Amino acid sequence: MDCRLTNILCNRSTDKSHQTNFDEEYGSDYFSIGKLIQTARDYQKWGKKYDPDKEDDPDVDQSHIIDNAVPKTSDPQVRDILISHLQKDERQFTNTTDAVLNRIRKLKERDFIWDMLSYEVGEEHWDDSTGWYDKEDIPMLDLKSIHNSNKVLLIDTGNLRGESSEIFTVLFLSHLWTSVQSIWTPDRDDYIANVIIEESANIARNEIVYQELLPQGRESNLSLGLIMQYPEQVLGENPRENRRAYKEILNNVNTKIIGNVATDDLLAESLFHEDLDGDEIKDRIAGLKRGEWVVQLPSYAFDEQKPEILTLKPLPIPPGHSEGPFNVTARADSVRSRSRARMCVGRESDAVDTLTSHERTSETDESDSASDHDLTDDDSPDGITHKHKSFLDLVFDALTDGVDGYTLGSPMSALPFSNTAAFLVDEGFLEKTKLGNNELYYKPTKKAKALIDRDLSPASGGEKGGESLTHRIGVRLVATYYEQQGYDVEMYYNPENWNALHDVYAKATPESPENTDKFVEVETSPEKRGHVEDDYETLATAPGDAVWVVENVPASEDLLNSLSGCISNEINTHDRNFSKISEKLDEPGASELLSINNLRDDV
Missing domain, CATH: 3.40.50 (Rossmann fold)
Structure with missing residues (x-):
């Protein structure tokens, strides 16, 4: 691991690091990308505490800083190379280590590549x-x-x-x-x-x-x-x-x-x-x-x-x-x-190092960004800077009418200024939740709505009050999913002269793959049979396909159990294939089933 970090830090002309590609004493045959980024973070975190001006001061002992910053290696040349970077001035050291971290984070733009690099099989x-x-x-x-x-x-x-x-x-x-x-x-x-x-x-x-x-x-x-x-x-x-x-x-x-x-x-x-x-x-x-x-x-x-x-x-x-x-x-x-x-393995496999590649990354992001509080403008309410407000605005946009170049298929850590999120959570401006493989999403609180002076209503209006963050993310994902297929989409649709409210309404257009409108119910409490049956009756009266959306496979089992009295076809509630389940759904109030986890990949 130490040699990999050295390879990134050093100029290509420096070949010494290649002589010990994997340290025989302290290294291993392979390691996950999550462990690599953790090593780089530790190097930057402790390296910032090192003071080059006090190297020769006999009264100052900085050996513990070096020991925590520099990964263990049996190669003295590799250790010397890494220590030499600590001896740069603070600005130059920060620029160098930021470049290292940015190169590693770039891989996170494609989840399947990140997951592949997180594959780790114990001996x-x-x-x-x-x-x-x-x-x-x-x-x-x-x-x-x-x-x-x-x-x-x-x-x-x-x-x-x-x-x-x-x-x-x-x-x-x-x-x-x-x-x-x-x-x-x-x-x-x-x-x-x-x-x-x-x-x-x-x-x-x-x-x-x-x-x-x-x-x-x-x-x-x-x-x-x-x-x-x-x-x-x-x-x-x-x-x-x-x-x-x-x-x-x-x-x-x-x-x-x-x-x-x-x-x-x-x-x-x-x-x-x-x-x-x-x-x-x-x-x-x-x-x-x-x-x-x-x-x-x-x-x-x-x-x-x-x-x-x-x-x-x-x-x-x-x-x-x-x-x-x-x-x-x-x-x-x-x-x-x-x-x-x-x-094949997926994110749920024990062989994929999800702790270091996702959860630890998120936790470290939060701990690192908490230090942003020291850089805030004390004249702003609660120490909020323009970066905090910009991130709040982006969260509002992501949950309502969308952000150019971004969909909720990616965690909100992919948004600009996401390093302010931990402080905003601590101060009560954001609520957080994790979807998929511990990927972070946020929802503005009343405190944030008052600060930014906006709510979660999309441009077409119709905010649905009291919903969970998972429900709101599901609604926005479904809207994006049908928008990308060419439908005219409206969130929280309340038709005139009709006592009904639909989470999403997708109107068919000449560009859409089907000429049938879609009426969508995002169900985050599928185990509540009475509630589900009421929603079924509402969808059954809609002039189009009735689409249900649940979070994941266990939620689909709960939904099918709750709909058992409404569905005539026999459906295996343990089927993990949503497409196969949809093929068997042919009821006025249930003609298709989607999942939030799959939609995150589809959009």
Whole structure:
């Protein structure tokens, strides 16, 4: 951990820190991002107390400050580097450590990246008898098991954006290459691990592909297949820089299957055969019909000539294909569900260090921001500065008509001036609650309403009095959810000549995916049967779809139990899939079920 912090603090030209990437005596093989940010916070907190001007004063002992600030390390050079930063003037030290913390916090903008870096498996889960982690305790992609079986593993990165998908793929290939070299695999002539990558042009340019997997993979019985629209795509926007990668790929790929694509000189040269020159090869490829392929195969034995280039026609469409003669029921959903349960972890897993990555971060934010009280303007009411008022205004906006560039899908710690929140809570201007994985949200109190001179009514009016913060967040999330789909949305809708109040009304428009209006009830007390049944009757009279919103899975079970007398279809109250539950809901007062936790991800 200490070396990681040094890497961030030091200039790239300083290589000493790389010599002890993980301290053998005090460090560990890995640590969570939460522990890293805690180390950086401690370094800044204690470092600010260090006074460089008193270093030579025999009457002042600052050793305890250094011991608390600098992480333990067995490398004296690393320790000296970190101590040298303490010897800077206060402004320079603060700027340096703020830069460190900002670089770490930047990762929090994408929750799934933060959660991935929070993954931590204790050594107590290692099973010496199998040489792998205990799969019963920790869900994990077990490459040892996969390498020693006849299985097909599909990894779908379709939900990741372009660069994120490429980064994930490269990381996975690196993990795979390490495992192939280090994990025992069958020593048989017919054993092979086939890896096929679709849309692989950008991936193929990575060094792990053209320097390691392609030239060396066969030594470990690993076969790599690269599928792309046309080979020259590997050159990308920087042909000069990527030319080496392209040539290595053409030279090391022994089996080439090529359709009717534009053929460059390098590709034609790689397909060289004594009976065909480059132009003839180009003409042959250009003359291919749709569904025909030119194939180059490797030599079938040592010291034998390559087979002549072949032209292949496709096999018939296999049974079960969407364009085939008949369909076969897909099992993708069940396979995906089973695989996620066995090999994936979420925030609720014990292996994700939520204490350090979320809760401790929030708690430290609060303790750090409490010191803002010392910087307030004593002439303002209760010591409130313009930063405190700005944050209060943003909280009002977030809970009413929204904030540009922000949704309640993220905690309010993502708002500007959120470092003032702890002081505002202590002084009674804000109430706080935690949703999801201990992520902080706030609601203004009456004291805040008086100070800022505004209430929680959205622009359309209709504030609902006495509601909980969770209820208000749910209402705003639903409003955002339907706004993003193109509906005209109104919070706390009270139709004329109609004795009813709906938490959210979403009016269908030409841009919305459906032409039916939505009437929404956000239910934070689903266990109260009488209250739920009354709300059901109100929704049943609405001229549109009746949508219920609860906080999470346990709340959905309570709601379905309370609605049991109103729903004709039999629904498994323990079903954790909200989409499946919604498919079975077909009642005048209940046609869809959503959850606040899922909405936070959706928006």
